[in-house]
Amino acid sequence: MAGKDFTEYLPLTESTYYILLALVEPLHGYGVMQKTETLSSGTVSIGPGTLYGAFTTLEKEKLIMLVKEEERRKSYILTEKGKKVLAGQIHRLEIMTRCGKTILSKL
């Protein structure tokens, strides 16, 4: 059976989007939480319950992979498949902001 086409994961939730974006470098959970706050200029914060569930799902779907486990902390990094999903999401967001700005500017 062929793997899921990456478009099936789209659109990503805001949390998932920032989690994937944060994981362009290996990070453990708390690192992802902090980086999300910074990347999103404080508009998105990710709680530990949300992150634990997201890690489990994203690892199962092979969008991220485990790189290190030390002191009871797991570190993950984005996979090639994860990069494709992220690029697909960014493409969607570009269309959204472009058409949104165009329409709003005419009001």
Next chain:
Amino acid sequence: MSEDLINKSKWFWAWADDKEEAWLRANANQGLHLVQARPFGLYIFRRGIPRDVVYRLDYISSLKKDDHYFQLFKDANWEYVGEMMGWQYWRKEAADGSSDEIFTDSESKMKKYRRLLGFMAIFLPVLIFNVTNLGDIPSDGRTFFFTGVQLLSFALLLFYSYAMLRIGLRISQLKRL
């Protein structure tokens, strides 16, 4: 047993765990800090200095949670209180500057209730089997016993269906525009 320990009894439905969280916070504000939650709505508190402490409940089966789970919460400033039948009790000081939520989007809140539904569904076949099959047993001296089991199963099945419906409603309330 220290005399600083206080028992309280209060029933909360699984689909209204936010009410339980609020009640635990109100107790903490009166100086009663949760030591242990026990089945059937029994709570043990320790009397101390009143503090504004936020409580949050997660539902995750004991088999699924691991060291990584606990470390993630601890790193985010949450203190583990304990477990009661799959419910994980977490708390933190309200004014520590970090988020008061363990679930920060509706999708993950919905998943919590789905895990609960998934666990409850395990017992459904047994209940349904009891209700539908036990009645066919020919009457003899044990009829009363079987009818009793059947009635009990029927009552449980009704209760179960109602609870699952309420949890399902809770999930649909969390769906956003």
